[in-house]
Amino acid sequence: MRLITTYLIGLVFGVGISISGMANPAKVLNFFDVAGIWDPSLGFVMGGALIVTFIGYRYVLKRPTPMLSQTFHLPGRRDLDLPLIGGSAVFGIGWGIAGFCPGGALPALGTGSVDVWIFVAALLAGIVIANIIQAAMARTTQATA
Amino acid sequence: MIETVFTPFQSLFGGALIGLAAVLLMAxxxxxxxxAGILSGLLQPQDFQDWSWRAAALVGMISGPAALMLVTGEFPAVQVPVSTTMLVIGGVIVGIGVKFGAGCTSGHGVCGMARLSPRSIAATTTFMLTTGLTVYVIRHILGT
Structure with a gap:
């Protein structure tokens, strides 16, 4: 039940990404090319997603628990720190180079495009590299503490 | 560079479906x-239950283009205007960035912003700016 539910939710997300144009790097990069061949579509994707999520979350988060889990897993931190800002800045550089963000690329795997599979393999490699760096940093912090 | 057509209605509707998925997953x-969070959690799951819902969601996402094809008769367009080298370099950089930044366009830009999280607002502002700057440098200064 839980797995069928999350499969179907993933499907809704994947169809949404596919319809919106977010699976198409040419379209995504043109959104950022305000000085060139600008395509404002991505703004409408973000706008549509934000409106629905903003309203939907108001109702959902009023409930004591989710339907299929004991708790809401919400990030509780509100402080800004260097990994957050630095990591986000780095993410943007990569997004600008490749044209894919994770949410656009994962559904696009389903088109069978070799380019997408190459990007996602590189994305996974980047996550693994970050995991290794973070583990090393945690060890250093423990050693000096 | 590949010119693309402005699609306000499809993009707004697709965006609304992305939002619907976000609301349903929380509910x-x-x-x-x-x-990014769903994917990186697959590599370091807390337990089998944590791994399995992520895997199911990922398989659902990948089924998206095929489900759309049943209705429209074709896969969504995937036009890649950059070289394979740039895809690989960009992919590794995106992976490192989203892991340290703890989120991407969907996690921070949609879910976090919808909760008015200060961290997500700061993260989204930052990556939208650096993406725009990178595209500007690549297209208008380096001229590739």
Missing amino acids: TVGRVMGA
Whole structure:
């Protein structure tokens, strides 16, 4: 039940990404090319997603628990720190180079495009590299503490 | 560079479906609909139950283009205007960035912003700016 539910939710997300144009790097990069061949579509994707999520979350988060889990897993931190800002800045550089963000690329795997599979393999490699760096940093912090 | 057509209605409707998925995931398993978070959690799951819902969501996402094809008769367009080298370099950089930044366009830009999280607002502002700057440098200064 839980797995069928999350499969179907993933499907809704994947169809949404596919319809919106977010699976198409040419379209995504043109959104950022305000000085060139600008395509404002991505703004409408973000706008549509934000409106629905903003309203939907108001109702959902009023409930004591989710339907299929004991708790809401919400990030509780509100402080800004260097990994957050630095990591986000780095993410943007990569997004600008490749044209894919994770949410656009994962559904696009389903088109069978070799380019997408190459990007996602590189994305996974980047996550693994970050995991290794973070583990090393945690060890250093423990050693000096 | 490949010119693309402005699609306000499809994009708004697709965006609304992305939002619907985010609301439903929170309502059922109580999780943030962040593509980077779901993917990186698959590599370091807490337990089998944590791994399995992520895997199911990922398979659902990958089924998206095929489901759309049943209705429209064709896969969504995937036009890649950059070289394979740039895809690989960009992919590794995106992976490192989303892991340290703890989120991507869907996690911070949609779910976190919808909760008015200060961290997500700061993260989204930052990556939208650096993406725009990178595209500007590549297209208008380096001229590739």
